[in-house]
Amino acid sequence: MKHLLFVTLLGLCCTAASAADDILIGQTADFSSVAAAQMRDFNAGALAYLERVNAAGGVRGRPVKLVSLDDAFSAEKASGNAKTLIKDRKVVALFGTRGTDPTEAVIKVAQENDVPLIAPITGADSVRASDVVFPVRASYRTEVDEMLKHMSISPVKLAVLVQHDKFGDPLYQYIVERTKKTYPNINLVGKVSFERKSADLKPQAQQILDLDAQTVIALCNPSSCESFSREMYALARASGHSRPTIYQTSITDIYAQFTKLGADVVGGNPYSQILP
Known part of the structure; x- marks a missing residue:
């Protein structure tokens, strides 16, 4: 997964419309409900890898930051968070959604805005039906x-x-x-x-x-x-x-x-x- 994330970011950093120094990756996931403990562990690993990337100079000299919002395993909240991340925070990609219902809601927003979703944490068939999703796990x-x-x-x-x-x-x-x-x-x-x-x-x-x-x-x-x-x-x-x-x-x-x-x-x- 880490190599896919790095390669995807390398391509995105060259095409992102924002002129900000940081490359922002957006995440909406469950940090307060039924999957909160697992998501904290998942994010600890993701943040450790991004820390390593940034310590080595980031992506073409630009640091990568993960912006995470809590959706409490709610599809409605996940959809709203995805819109906020794309429209207001200007993220170049979405990452690490959790659960089939919330992920499908985020996929819809990602497709409408032509923003990639990397490594959703679900094995549902729907993640393989979209051109903007990059799954890394088995179904x-x-x-x-x-x-x-x-x-x-x-x-x-x-x-x-x-x-x-x-x-x-x-x-x-x-x-x-x-x-x-x-x-x-x-x-x-x-x-x-x-x-x-x-x-x-x-x-x-x-x-x-x-x-x-x-x-x-x-x-x-x-x-x-x-x-x-x-x-x-x-x-x-x-x-x-x-x-x-x-x-x-x-x-x-x-x-x-x-x-x-x-x-x-x-x-x-x-x-x-x-x-x-």
């Missing part, structure tokens, strides 16, 4: 395929925890298609939905236990996945029921879960990770 479908391949070694009953939005709903439909077409060993026994900013997933955990599923694909944000993992562990222990194996995508936060919940809760649950 969510790729992650899901690897999960299904992993669990299909032997016959298994699968339930899916679905975040009701543009991230979770399309992926659930993809899981339905893939299990029917490619994975006859996987018996899809049910779908349990929740709203994106739900903080208490105990009812959903109980519903999945009642389905007697052996595995779960949890399509959820970091905060909701943390709640689901905690409640599933507690309910299974209290009832004497076998806890299903919980597969989680790359948008969850394994490090935070391990720190907050402990090894007994997260142990044995696969977490998909994306490089870079």
